[in-house]
Amino acid sequence: xxxxxxIEKLNELEKAAYALGHAQSIxxxxxxxxxxxxxxxxxxxxxxxxxxxxxxxxxNPETGEVLETILQHKEEVPEKTFRQAEEMKExxxxxxxxxxxxxxxxxxxxxxxxxxxxxxxxxxxWKMFEPYLEKVLAARRRFASLKAPEKPxxxxxxxxxxxxxxxxxxxxxxxxxxxxxxxxxKEVAAREKPVPxxxxxxxxxxxxxxxxxxxMALEGIDPxxxxxxxxxxxxxxxxxxxxxxxxxxxxEEDPLxxxxxxxxxxxxxxxxxxxxxxxxxTCLAGGxxxxxxxxxxxxxxxxxxxxxxxxxPLLKVMREVFPDRMKxxxxxxxYSAINLSKPSLIRTEADELTYPLHVMxxxxxxRAMLSGDLAVKDIPGEWNRLYKEVLxxxxxxxxxxxxxxxxxSFGGIGYFPSYALGSAYGVQMLRQMEKTVDVWGSVAxxxxxxxxxxxxxxxxxxxxxxxxxxxxxxxMGGPLDATVYTDYLKKKYSELYSx
Amino acid sequence: xxxxxxIEKLNELEKAAYALGHAQSIxxxxxxxxxxxxxxxxxxxxxxxxxxxxxxxxxNPETGEVLETILQHKEEVPEKTFRQAEEMKExxxxxxxxxxxxxxxxxxxxxxxxxxxxxxxxxxxWKMFEPYLEKVLAARRRFASLKAPEKPxxxxxxxxxxxxxxxxxxxxxxxxxxxxxxxxxKEVAAREKPVPxxxxxxxxxxxxxxxxxxxMALEGIDPxxxxxxxxxxxxxxxxxxxxxxxxxxxxEEDPLxxxxxxxxxxxxxxxxxxxxxxxxxTCLAGGxxxxxxxxxxxxxxxxxxxxxxxxxPLLKVMREVFPDRMKxxxxxxxYSAINLSKPSLIRTEADELTYPLHVMxxxxxxRAMLSGDLAVKDIPGEWNRLYKEVLxxxxxxxxxxxxxxxxxSFGGIGYFPSYALGSAYGVQMLRQMEKTVDVWGSVAxxxxxxxxxxxxxxxxxxxxxxxxxxxxxxxMGGPLDATVYTDYLKKKYSELYSx
Numbered sequence: 001x002x003x004x005x006x007i008e009k010l011n012e013l014e015k016a017a018y019a020l021g022h023a024q025s026i027x028x029x030x031x032x033x034x035x036x037x038x039x040x041x042x043x044x045x046x047x048x049x050x051x052x053x054x055x056x057x058x059x060n061p062e063t064g065e066v067l068e069t070i071l072q073h074k075e076e077v078p079e080k081t082f083r084q085a086e087e088m089k090e091x092x093x094x095x096x097x098x099x100x101x102x103x104x105x106x107x108x109x110x111x112x113x114x115x116x117x118x119x120x121x122x123x124x125x126w127k128m129f130e131p132y133l134e135k136v137l138a139a140r141r142r143f144a145s146l147k148a149p150e151k152p153x154x155x156x157x158x159x160x161x162x163x164x165x166x167x168x169x170x171x172x173x174x175x176x177x178x179x180x181x182x183x184x185x186k187e188v189a190a191r192e193k194p195v196p197x198x199x200x201x202x203x204x205x206x207x208x209x210x211x212x213x214x215x216m217a218l219e220g221i222d223p224x225x226x227x228x229x230x231x232x233x234x235x236x237x238x239x240x241x242x243x244x245x246x247x248x249x250x251x252e253e254d255p256l257x258x259x260x261x262x263x264x265x266x267x268x269x270x271x272x273x274x275x276x277x278x279x280x281x282t283c284l285a286g287g288x289x290x291x292x293x294x295x296x297x298x299x300x301x302x303x304x305x306x307x308x309x310x311x312x313p314l315l316k317v318m319r320e321v322f323p324d325r326m327k328x329x330x331x332x333x334x335y336s337a338i339n340l341s342k343p344s345l346i347r348t349e350a351d352e353l354t355y356p357l358h359v360m361x362x363x364x365x366x367r368a369m370l371s372g373d374l375a376v377k378d379i380p381g382e383w384n385r386l387y388k389e390v391l392x393x394x395x396x397x398x399x400x401x402x403x404x405x406x407x408x409s410f411g412g413i414g415y416f417p418s419y420a421l422g423s424a425y426g427v428q429m430l431r432q433m434e435k436t437v438d439v440w441g442s443v444a445x446x447x448x449x450x451x452x453x454x455x456x457x458x459x460x461x462x463x464x465x466x467x468x469x470x471x472x473x474x475x476m477g478g479p480l481d482a483t484v485y486t487d488y489l490k491k492k493y494s495e496l497y498s499x
Numbered sequence: 500x501x502x503x504x505x506i507e508k509l510n511e512l513e514k515a516a517y518a519l520g521h522a523q524s525i526x527x528x529x530x531x532x533x534x535x536x537x538x539x540x541x542x543x544x545x546x547x548x549x550x551x552x553x554x555x556x557x558x559n560p561e562t563g564e565v566l567e568t569i570l571q572h573k574e575e576v577p578e579k580t581f582r583q584a585e586e587m588k589e590x591x592x593x594x595x596x597x598x599x600x601x602x603x604x605x606x607x608x609x610x611x612x613x614x615x616x617x618x619x620x621x622x623x624x625w626k627m628f629e630p631y632l633e634k635v636l637a638a639r640r641r642f643a644s645l646k647a648p649e650k651p652x653x654x655x656x657x658x659x660x661x662x663x664x665x666x667x668x669x670x671x672x673x674x675x676x677x678x679x680x681x682x683x684x685k686e687v688a689a690r691e692k693p694v695p696x697x698x699x700x701x702x703x704x705x706x707x708x709x710x711x712x713x714x715m716a717l718e719g720i721d722p723x724x725x726x727x728x729x730x731x732x733x734x735x736x737x738x739x740x741x742x743x744x745x746x747x748x749x750x751e752e753d754p755l756x757x758x759x760x761x762x763x764x765x766x767x768x769x770x771x772x773x774x775x776x777x778x779x780x781t782c783l784a785g786g787x788x789x790x791x792x793x794x795x796x797x798x799x800x801x802x803x804x805x806x807x808x809x810x811x812p813l814l815k816v817m818r819e820v821f822p823d824r825m826k827x828x829x830x831x832x833x834y835s836a837i838n839l840s841k842p843s844l845i846r847t848e849a850d851e852l853t854y855p856l857h858v859m860x861x862x863x864x865x866r867a868m869l870s871g872d873l874a875v876k877d878i879p880g881e882w883n884r885l886y887k888e889v890l891x892x893x894x895x896x897x898x899x900x901x902x903x904x905x906x907x908s909f910g911g912i913g914y915f916p917s918y919a920l921g922s923a924y925g926v927q928m929l930r931q932m933e934k935t936v937d938v939w940g941s942v943a944x945x946x947x948x949x950x951x952x953x954x955x956x957x958x959x960x961x962x963x964x965x966x967x968x969x970x971x972x973x974x975m976g977g978p979l980d981a982t983v984y985t986d987y988l989k990k991k992y993s994e995l996y997s998x
Binding site: 016018019026027030033034035043045046048224227229239245280281 | 515517519521525526533534535537540541542545547548549552705722724726728738739741743779
């Protein structure tokens with residue numbers, strides 16, 4: 001095979017992968033937003049077939065030859081082409097080890113397991129979910145052993161979401177988070193503040209929808225390229241930079257829950273929306289690692305939107321949409337309200353300070369699950385024990401305990417660390433950004449574009465064109481350092497709670 | 500190839516066709532409802548690829564052999580299998596004559612042409628659309644000549660939407676409509692009634708959304724299997740009976756426009772929702788001809804929902820949702836209001852009496868376009884001349900004239916007659932239904948289920964299992980007779996306008 005033939009074939013593979021991925025992405029998004037409840041059966045059939053096609057396109061001797069041909073000619077091909085081949089080779093290697101029957105069985109298992117988890121969560125019935133998690137775990141172990149038999153299984157899984165991450169690096173990272181944050185969390189809990197009166201209200205969903213539009217505009221999201229849907233567990237999906245979907249969930253008694261969902265998913269969206277045009281429709285679009293993706297969503301959600309500066313434009317918008325309810329509320333009131341901290345049960349609703357320890361607990365459990373130190377049947381007990389030990393909260397039922405997150409049900413064991421890593425990356429990025437950008441001045445004026453321009457330049461534009469470590473080093477100005485993150489949290493909450 | 504091998508292969512073809520069709524249907528629905536405006540490019544790429552796969556699955560020597568093998572063993576296979584092979588053979592024959600490059604070029608052309616039509620309509624700029632319609636027309640002519648060179652091109656196209664329909668049958672049909680209805684339309688126009696005061700109001704869209712839910716419930720649509728979206732030009736899409744999507748468009752100044760859209764699309768939906776379970780995921784689901792499909796949508800929209808009996812439950816629902824606006828409005832007021840008749844410009848907003856002549860005008864123009872008697876550039880003039888001659892209205896611009904409908908832009912030349920045929924079929928079905936069902940008593944009680952049960956038994960359940968002519972004869976109790984339809988309209992409007 002000549003190099004030119006290989007490049008031509010690579011472009012065909014990209015075209016097919018884009019089309020199949022596009023269809024799958026829209027089917028998932030539609031299924032979780034506007035599709036009728038009973039539509040799962042037909043969607044499952046369609047997704048299974050599209051998945052099989054995706055597998056067949058990628059896993060065949062010709063693809064291997066195409067990719068090898070390009071990878072052997074690094075000096076002769078453009079950086080983009082080389083990186084496409086490298087990225088596709090990784091997917092190829094991942095899938096290649098898995099016989100097609102196992103791939104199809106895996107898809108069927110996670111489809112079913114997700115549906116069972118949904119019901120098990122509603123009923124708070126761990127026993128119902130347990131046999132599925134057993135199977136998911138066995139399949140993930142098997143996958144890890146096929147892919148890299150010489151490595152600990154959990155390292156193989158984590159690496160899928162956060163390239164290069166290992167337990168050797170995550171153990172001290174989470175240890176630092178716990179040691180540095182646990183005392184602060186305790187002190188803050190001792191000075192618990194009440195929920196302010198203005199929040200104890202109903203916030204009609206029709207008005208919250210208007211509020212969402214204004215929040216998206218404030219965040220700098222172009223509605224021509226990104227729309228907002230409604231779902232149970234908010235997520236972001238995208239097919240290309242001109243077609244991004246974010247989602248939220250409205251609660252009538254709380255406008256902040258949906259608002260922070262919109263801003264968080266909006267952060268994921270901005271990453272996609274600002275990736276370079278010429279990476280679109282290739283495997284180099286769609287962002288780098290999950291940790292880097294979460295660094296962006298959590299940058300907008302926490303670092304920017306829970307800042308003192310953001311309360312200036314936020315209060316303006318809230319007064320426009322909810323004039324009666326916001327009467328007499330000051331920026332300081334709002335800043336305090338959006339940063340109330342209290343050890344609690346639900347990760348996705350946790351405040352910025354306690355959040356990383358929710359993740360740490362999941363890391364401990366996943367690690368023990370994979371090593372075999374923790375049996376699946378013992379997860380609820382261990383979960384509740386850790387919540388008591390680490391956050392001093394009593395878990396009343398599994399719905400609000402070990403059944404709260406969807407990740408394990410779809411096979412995402414090893415994903416959780418990305419959330420904490422992303423948060424830490426974000427603060428190190430902030431420290432670099434502050435050197436050249438008037439972050440807080442512009443945010444206070446309701447202008448997030450200087451921050452977004454910096455993130456675009458350092459991160460968003462590249463998609464996967466640069467490798468994750470290169471992107472991170474460039475954006476953080478140095479390697480990961482958990483204490484930059486914990487210092488940021490300690491300072492912020494010491495001021496908020498006058499410690 | 501043995502018969503068993505052929506049947507097995509048929510099932511595989513059905514599975515692939517279902518999956519690809521499912522994805523395409525959801526991509527279209529999503530694109531016309533919640534997708535961001537700029538998403539067309541990626542969607543176009545995905546649809547082109549899925550279309551190519553669909554073509555390749557169907558058009559190859561093996562498929563031909565599979566279908567022939569089954570068709571040669573009519574006595575040995577179940578009716579369902581035989582009909583699957585027959586229906587698939589029709590699609591095969593249709594596509595087979597078209598080389599793949601032409602098929603792809605056709606998809607690209609209609610994609611582009613649809614987009615151009617949208618803009619041309621907004622700008623009321625016929626010249627902008629003209630070159631695209633020229634190309635669409637040439638492609639449709641070419642297709643007709645490849646498929647059946649011995650037949651008039653328009654007959655070939657009409658047959659695609661309404662099996663067996665020809666100009667020989669449509670000419671006298673439309674002649675009867677015009678001769679019988681034109682005088683009544685004239686008399687009614689002379690007794691024009693004013694729009695009643697209660698309709699001159701604003702109807703907040705948030706409340707109209709609630710109204711839609713109640714109207715769907717009244718129509719008997721299960722939200723677990725069918726959801727409502729919002730779009731510019733309402734349509735129905737479905738993948739199977741557990742996944743149907745209807746759409747509507749809200750106008751703040753008029754709640755009836757959206758309501759009748761919901762009921763019309765709901766009629767299409769009920770057809771799909773009531774098709775037999777064992778036809779799902781095969782080419783025998785998805786309803787029979789377009790005329791039969793329109794007979795169902797228009798049955799619910801006009802025959803049932805614009806009846807005197809329906810005004811009893813309708814007024815109740817409107818009073819629940821819009822108590823202030825409906826104060827003092829009687830059932831008689833409502834019946835008169837939903838049946839105001841006046842020659843007008845827009846087909847989709849036309850009343851039940853004038854509607855068929857809107858269709859007749861389109862039939863005349865399409866017929867002349869295909870025969871070559873009418874050049875594309877002369878369509879606006881001919882359109883306006885016919886609207887003046889037939890309905891005595893002056894067309895002020897092409898936006899409200901020959902650019903109003905999307906059909907030609909996507910290649911649907913020959914579709915329009917289905918609307919008038921469907922309306923006529925519906926009245927003949929009603930006359931049969933009335934023999935055994937207390938249609939008006941049950942409708943007045945807000946119960947449409949007896950009518951739906953009759954339609955399900957005679958039509959819906961079969962999907963394409965029976966041939967269209969068999970379904971029609973069985974449901975209408977005899978062949979098409981335009982005077983049954985015109986008599987119904989003449990009687991209804993003579994009473995309404997005391998002629």
